[in-house]
Amino acid sequence: MYEVDTGAACSWLSPPIDEPYGCFDRLNQMLDSIGERMVDVAMVGAGQTKFGNHPLGLKGMWAEAIEKAMLSVDHGFQSSDVEEAFIGSIAFGGSQLGNTAALLTEHSGMEGVSVRRVENACASSGFALRDAWMAIKSGQADIVVAGGIEKMNDLSTSRKRYWLGVSGDTEWERLAGLTFPGTYALTARRYFHEFDSTHDDLVHVSVKNHMHGFENEVAHLRKEVSFDKAKSGFMVADPLTLYDCCPTSDGASAVILVADHLAHKFTDTPVWVKGSGAGSDHLALHDRPSLTQLRATQSAASKAYRTAGVSASDIDLAEVHDCFTIAEVLATEDLGFAGRGLGGAFAREGEGRRNEGSVTINASGGLKSKGHPLGATGTGQAVEVFKQLRHQVEPGRQVRDAEIGLTHNVGGSGATCAVHVFGRQR
Amino acid sequence: MYEVDTGAACSWLSPPIDEPYGCFDRLNQMLDSIGERMVDVAMVGAGQTKFGNHPLGLKGMWAEAIEKAMLSVDHGFQSSDVEEAFIGSIAFGGSQLGNTAALLTEHSGMEGVSVRRVENACASSGFALRDAWMAIKSGQADIVVAGGIEKMNDLSTSRKRYWLGVSGDTEWERLAGLTFPGTYALTARRYFHEFDSTHDDLVHVSVKNHMHGFENEVAHLRKEVSFDKAKSGFMVADPLTLYDCCPTSDGASAVILVADHLAHKFTDTPVWVKGSGAGSDHLALHDRPSLTQLRATQSAASKAYRTAGVSASDIDLAEVHDCFTIAEVLATEDLGFAGRGLGGAFAREGEGRRNEGSVTINASGGLKSKGHPLGATGTGQAVEVFKQLRHQVEPGRQVRDAEIGLTHNVGGSGATCAVHVFGRQR
Numbered sequence: 001m002y003e004v005d006t007g008a009a010c011s012w013l014s015p016p017i018d019e020p021y022g023c024f025d026r027l028n029q030m031l032d033s034i035g036e037r038m039v040d041v042a043m044v045g046a047g048q049t050k051f052g053n054h055p056l057g058l059k060g061m062w063a064e065a066i067e068k069a070m071l072s073v074d075h076g077f078q079s080s081d082v083e084e085a086f087i088g089s090i091a092f093g094g095s096q097l098g099n100t101a102a103l104l105t106e107h108s109g110m111e112g113v114s115v116r117r118v119e120n121a122c123a124s125s126g127f128a129l130r131d132a133w134m135a136i137k138s139g140q141a142d143i144v145v146a147g148g149i150e151k152m153n154d155l156s157t158s159r160k161r162y163w164l165g166v167s168g169d170t171e172w173e174r175l176a177g178l179t180f181p182g183t184y185a186l187t188a189r190r191y192f193h194e195f196d197s198t199h200d201d202l203v204h205v206s207v208k209n210h211m212h213g214f215e216n217e218v219a220h221l222r223k224e225v226s227f228d229k230a231k232s233g234f235m236v237a238d239p240l241t242l243y244d245c246c247p248t249s250d251g252a253s254a255v256i257l258v259a260d261h262l263a264h265k266f267t268d269t270p271v272w273v274k275g276s277g278a279g280s281d282h283l284a285l286h287d288r289p290s291l292t293q294l295r296a297t298q299s300a301a302s303k304a305y306r307t308a309g310v311s312a313s314d315i316d317l318a319e320v321h322d323c324f325t326i327a328e329v330l331a332t333e334d335l336g337f338a339g340r341g342l343g344g345a346f347a348r349e350g351e352g353r354r355n356e357g358s359v360t361i362n363a364s365g366g367l368k369s370k371g372h373p374l375g376a377t378g379t380g381q382a383v384e385v386f387k388q389l390r391h392q393v394e395p396g397r398q399v400r401d402a403e404i405g406l407t408h409n410v411g412g413s414g415a416t417c418a419v420h421v422f423g424r425q426r
Numbered sequence: 427m428y429e430v431d432t433g434a435a436c437s438w439l440s441p442p443i444d445e446p447y448g449c450f451d452r453l454n455q456m457l458d459s460i461g462e463r464m465v466d467v468a469m470v471g472a473g474q475t476k477f478g479n480h481p482l483g484l485k486g487m488w489a490e491a492i493e494k495a496m497l498s499v500d501h502g503f504q505s506s507d508v509e510e511a512f513i514g515s516i517a518f519g520g521s522q523l524g525n526t527a528a529l530l531t532e533h534s535g536m537e538g539v540s541v542r543r544v545e546n547a548c549a550s551s552g553f554a555l556r557d558a559w560m561a562i563k564s565g566q567a568d569i570v571v572a573g574g575i576e577k578m579n580d581l582s583t584s585r586k587r588y589w590l591g592v593s594g595d596t597e598w599e600r601l602a603g604l605t606f607p608g609t610y611a612l613t614a615r616r617y618f619h620e621f622d623s624t625h626d627d628l629v630h631v632s633v634k635n636h637m638h639g640f641e642n643e644v645a646h647l648r649k650e651v652s653f654d655k656a657k658s659g660f661m662v663a664d665p666l667t668l669y670d671c672c673p674t675s676d677g678a679s680a681v682i683l684v685a686d687h688l689a690h691k692f693t694d695t696p697v698w699v700k701g702s703g704a705g706s707d708h709l710a711l712h713d714r715p716s717l718t719q720l721r722a723t724q725s726a727a728s729k730a731y732r733t734a735g736v737s738a739s740d741i742d743l744a745e746v747h748d749c750f751t752i753a754e755v756l757a758t759e760d761l762g763f764a765g766r767g768l769g770g771a772f773a774r775e776g777e778g779r780r781n782e783g784s785v786t787i788n789a790s791g792g793l794k795s796k797g798h799p800l801g802a803t804g805t806g807q808a809v810e811v812f813k814q815l816r817h818q819v820e821p822g823r824q825v826r827d828a829e830i831g832l833t834h835n836v837g838g839s840g841a842t843c844a845v846h847v848f849g850r851q852r
Binding site for chain 2: 137
């Protein structure tokens with residue numbers, strides 16, 4: 001954004017700068033920072049548990065995720081080097097609700113680290129990722145962990161419903177009996193009313209995501225489903241059937257971010273967190289001007305594209321928040337992959353299929369197939385993008401020529417959203 | 427840290443920088459940023475509800491705190507200008523547990539803002555403040571709100587105990603019946619065993635904080651207590667009596683932070699957030715090497731002093747986390763105001779009394795008298811420092827010649843801690 005005549009720049013500085021990139025480049029970076037960028041942020045490691053019914057509790061799941069993240073760092077990594085950590089969770093599992101972030105870092109070798117929980121319902125670890133990114137850009141930390149965790153399957157059905165329900169509006173929705181399937185069913189009905197779309201379009205989303213997740217070793221529901229089977233699933237909240245709804249999963253995920261000057265210490269192929277954006281909206285549906293657009297997504301995406309210096313058409317793969325199939329349809333529009341009202345057609349025409357359409361949507365299987373452990377979902381999306389951009393996914397799952405990826409993590413029915421853009425190139 | 431020969435600096439830049447401070451100063455700031463500081467952060471507004479039994483619910487309490495913060499901005503402030511917000515809370519009050527941060531900003535005119543909850547037990551808003559500070563330093567936001575809130579008095583006694591208890595270790599402490607008074611009682615017993623100190627020293631802390639809080643209009647318990655009365659309070663957890671324990675309060679607090687180049691747009695007397703530090707420790711007491719030191723406080727203080735470029739002896743007033751009187755004694759040592767084992771004597775000799783000792787400790791009355799609405803406490807401490815450094819407290823409460831203040835916010839029994847240093851001078 002700003003350019004420096006580097007002719008005599010170094011003679012300025014006292015004491016001299018001793019940086020891997022050298023004085024001139026560092027000055028250029030600094031001047032860039034006046035605009036958007038200060039320090040660039042590299043993802044050098046990423047790992048997660050299998051999502052699903054996990055046999056371990058909080059400590060064990062977190063340890064597994066962070067260990068996998070550390071093992072993925074090509075040139076080695078020590079957990080004691082972490083300076084800041086941000087852990088997303090709604091309720092951890094309900095047993096240890098306060099100070100749990102510190103409990104988890106303590107039990108994964110990051111003793112003494114500056115750590116906190118970040119909570120924004122199902123967008124918790126998307127915001128943990130944003131805050132970790134800002135921590136590095138702030139110059140206060142060079143090595144930062146962002147992660148997320150949720151233990152859902154220790155809970156009774158009524159407690160699960162409670163912990164899920166408290167992320168919608170309590171006063172106007174939850175206490176009136178509106179659960180999340182109901183919320184998204186209202187959205188779907190309105191979408192079909194406003195645009196040329198039917199439930200069949202949602203079935204296409206479900207079939208695609210099950211197909212994508214089938215070979216993903218960390219996915220919760222690894223089974224392909226036919227169009228007819230998905231279309232005739234039992235009704236959960238009309239028009240949404242079982243195959244429109246993501247499962248309730250346990251899981252933990254973590255990514256390791258470092259400042260630009262350290263990236264090549266850890267790996268020859270970092271994934272750059274090029275941009276980040278976040279936004280919010282009214283919590284209760286009735287306060288929003290439209291049921292079929294998520295303004296939080298729109299503003300988050302706009303900021304993320306701007307900070308990354310890319311546009312929607314540059315994205316090769318996007319992990320989007322398909323807690324219900326209709327949410328993926330809206331996301332393809334709000335993120336700019338499809339025009340307004342054309343998300344249904346986008347799904348129908350297979351535009352999001354791996355290596356077939358214009359952009360691969362939910363190569364991991366998405367929340368629908370990979371699973372949805374609430375607070376672990378956001379950084380779980382980043383794990384998939386990390387692997388895809390480094391060409392390290394299972395055979396058959398690779399998105400061809402994947403250069404730029406995006407993650408889209410939504411809290412509740414759209415009250416909060418965080419979007420990130422990642423690239424193989426800085 | 428770095429200096430620039432500004433002789434021909436501006437000719438470098440294309441396009442030119444249009445900043446209030448002008449090109450040369452901005453370049454100097456940028457070069458400073460290579461070390462610790464990127465952008466300096468100014469607090470230009472701060473407000474809170476009265477702590478205690480508040481008649482309003484979450485939305486009303488938050489609106490009151492943010493409105494008071496906005497009204498304290500000398501040259502006016504619009505909530506719609508806020509770009510990022512960080513709200514600390516353990517449980518909000520238990521009714522709306524997910525996405526509540528967005529609900530609160532929505533109801534206080536910050537529509538669409540990038541907002542999240544930050545949770546670290548009773549240190550929640552201390553960490554919200556740190557993350558807000560880093561957000562500005564990251565260059566991603568120029569106007570940021572940090573706040574905290576907790577609604578405790580809507581809860582039954584058993585639920586209060588639950589929400590308080592879940593911030594200690596569930597597995598080894600809470601489920602074994604150890605509550606927070608018990609935790610700190612163990613600490614006090616050990617302290618008396620190791621050092622030349624008795625319960626009388628704690629009584630001095632209680633008497634001082636009640637005296638300091640007596641004229642604080644936002645304090646929960648506004649009554650002076652005599653030494654004899656505080657000494658003979660009924661036993662809560664031996665050796666801690668009622669007068670050693672802070673009350674359970676409702677409350678909300680918020681501060682408005684801006685990037686350096688905007689500070690004088692909002693006020694002629696900003697309070698600079700000069701330094702920030704945070705740390706963590708084992709959650710369960712038995713894992714810590716010492717019961718009478720909080721390593722999280724020590725590392726947080728060390729970082730805060732370093733980033734601020736000051737030492738303990740520079741501090742004029744400190745708001746420390748005296749959830750129990752023994753906690754203030756430990757804090758005076760861990761923050762460097764008293765030598766190891768000398769915190770008891772420090773209290774006994776009145777070293778923390780307003781305008782009498784070496785540093786005023788808890789000019790507000792502290793958690794003991796001002797009150798402790800868990801998540802609201804950290805930024806509530808910052809509100810007091812803001813008022814003290816601007817000489818805007820009630821008559822009789824002013825700390826003389828207050829130039830540098832400190833806040834110290836602890837989560838649980840010391841698993842997490844955030845320390846901040848503030849100054850009238852940048």
